[in-house]
Amino acid sequence: xxxxxxxxxxxxxxxxxxxxxxxxxxxxxxxxxxxxxxxxxxxxxxxxxxxxxxxxxxxxxxxxxxxxxxxxxxxxxxxxxxxxxxxxxxxxxxxxxxxxxxxxxxxxxxxxxxxxxxxxxxxxxxxxxxxxxxxxxxxxxxxxxxxxxxxxxxxxxxxxxxxxxxxxxxxxxxxxxxxxxxxxxxxxxxxxxxxxxxxxxxxxxxxxxxxxxxxxxxxxxxxxxxxxxxxxxxxxxxxxxxxxxxxxxxxxxxxxxxxxxxxxxxxxxx
Amino acid sequence: xxxxxxxxxxxxxxxxxxxxxxxxxxxxxxxxxxxxxxxxxxxxxxxxxxxxxxxxxxxxxxxxxxxxxxxxxxxxxxxxxxxxx
Numbered sequence: 001x002x003x004x005x006x007x008x009x010x011x012x013x014x015x016x017x018x019x020x021x022x023x024x025x026x027x028x029x030x031x032x033x034x035x036x037x038x039x040x041x042x043x044x045x046x047x048x049x050x051x052x053x054x055x056x057x058x059x060x061x062x063x064x065x066x067x068x069x070x071x072x073x074x075x076x077x078x079x080x081x082x083x084x085x086x087x088x089x090x091x092x093x094x095x096x097x098x099x100x101x102x103x104x105x106x107x108x109x110x111x112x113x114x115x116x117x118x119x120x121x122x123x124x125x126x127x128x129x130x131x132x133x134x135x136x137x138x139x140x141x142x143x144x145x146x147x148x149x150x151x152x153x154x155x156x157x158x159x160x161x162x163x164x165x166x167x168x169x170x171x172x173x174x175x176x177x178x179x180x181x182x183x184x185x186x187x188x189x190x191x192x193x194x195x196x197x198x199x200x201x202x203x204x205x206x207x208x209x210x211x212x213x214x215x216x217x218x219x220x221x222x223x224x225x226x227x228x229x230x231x232x233x234x235x236x237x238x239x240x241x242x243x244x245x246x247x248x249x250x251x252x253x254x255x256x257x258x259x260x261x262x263x264x265x266x267x268x269x270x
Numbered sequence: 271x272x273x274x275x276x277x278x279x280x281x282x283x284x285x286x287x288x289x290x291x292x293x294x295x296x297x298x299x300x301x302x303x304x305x306x307x308x309x310x311x312x313x314x315x316x317x318x319x320x321x322x323x324x325x326x327x328x329x330x331x332x333x334x335x336x337x338x339x340x341x342x343x344x345x346x347x348x349x350x351x352x353x354x355x
Contacts, residue, residue: 112343114353121355145342150349174338200334206273207332238283240274 001243002269003229003250004028006257007106007135007169007187007216010057010068011049017219017226022064024230027269030258031057032071032106032135037221039078043087046074047094054098067266069258071105071135072096079110079119089119089126096130102261103127105135106169109147112139121154124161133261134166138175140194148175152182165260167214172196176204180212185257187214190228198232202239210248214257317341 002025010018010031021029031053040046053070061068072095074088095101107123109116127134139147151168155161163183171179171186172195179186188204189195196204201215219226229250236246258264273280302309309315317340324336346352 114355117353117355142341142343145339146345149345153350172338173332173334174342203273203334206271209271245271 001025001233001247001250002027003233004030004254005216005219005226005229006030006167006214006254007032007189007218008226009034009218009220010061011052012221013219013226015060015063018061018064018066021226022066024227026066026229028067028069028254028266029061030069030071030102030135030254032137033073033075034106034137034220035075035077039081040084043084043091046088047091050092050095054095054100058100065269069100069102069264071103072101073104073107073123074119075106076108076110076116076120076137076139079116080113082115082118085119086122089122092126093130096132099263099265101263102258103133103135105133105167106137107134108137108169109139109151110137110143112143112147112150117150117154120151124154124158128158128160133258134161136166136168138168138170140170144170144172145174148179152178152184155184156182167257169216170195171204173200173204176208176213180208185212185214185253187216189216189218190232191218191222191224193223198228198235201232202235202241205236205245205249210245210253212253212257213249214253215249 005021005026008029008031010029033049033053050072053072057070058068072092074085079085104123104127107120109120124134136151138144138151148168155163155166167185167187168179169187170189176186176188188201190198190201195218205213215229215232217226217228218224225231233246233250255266258266275283320340321337324333324340327333
């Protein structure tokens with residue numbers, strides 16, 4: 001089955017991973033800007049990172065027939081540095097016309113602080129000003145519920161935000177329902193220890209339905225598994241779910257969401 | 271949407287996995303008790319005890335959601351006022 005990984009950090013992966021993903025049916029991916037594992041010191045570090053996301057990675061992916069898209073922002077962890085964040089936000093428009101840029105992301109909260117919230121709101125303003133879609137990171141572990149509620153507060157308080165153009169990622173059992181009920185798209189991240197397993201993701205699909213629900217691997221520099229989406233496909237097959245339902249979650253839904261971005265010119269492989 | 275498997279099929283499929291997870295949990299708790307010192311006053315031990323209670327509660331409520339909420343920080347409606355945002 002072909003699938004689309006809507007959230008995977010390929011800058012952290014080897015070229016071998018591109019090959020493996022292609023062999024497992026991955027035909028498209030989107031890569032949100034995120035934390036590099038250390039705090040960067042200047043706006044030029046981000047400019048180089050955005051060049052990597054908009055120029056280098058699409059070429060690397062294309063060697064294996066994978067269409068690569070991306071999202072730009074300064075992540076929540078580095079948003080504690082408000083001054084640097086504002087410089088990065090000011091620089092982002094230089095890249096918004098690049099052909100693989102889908103919008104602003106992954107913006108969000110990490111420890112649910114005032115500075116993070118301030119920069120989240122300023123990213124929202126940027127997305128509104130340039131009519132961009134938004135991809136959102138929700139915090140992990142004990143911070144997730146509180147942070148998700150804060151994010152939903154900020155989004156729903158602004159009537160200029162169209163929920164159907166916003167993807168709220170890393171939802172789990174206690175946050176998925178509210179995100180979906182408020183009209184947003186929701187992403188489940190399959191990741192060891194801190195996020196969701198394929199089995200629990202299948203449970204959430206069964207409890208919430210497949211509408212506006214996506215699944216991704218994150219595949220970053222941490223102990224992650226870039227081939228986690230095929231693990232979910234296998235789990236759903238083992239439970240007896242239809243191929244049409246599985247395809248909706250791993251292929252049709254991400255393409256439907258991304259199709260709202262003017263730069264999304266995905267070519268179906270079939 | 272429901273799970274296509276019936277409960278007998280789920281049990282057949284997952285019994286050994288559940289058994290293994292309970293055993294891992296039991297061994298972790300044993301390890302805590304064998305180790306030198308005492309962590310009974312550590313708030314995390316209270317959360318673990320509450321979590322174990324949830325597993326034996328009302329089958330009509332999602333145990334996973336209840337466990338998630340148990341280990342979550344509290345959300346306060348007036349957070350924006352607190353932050354002066």
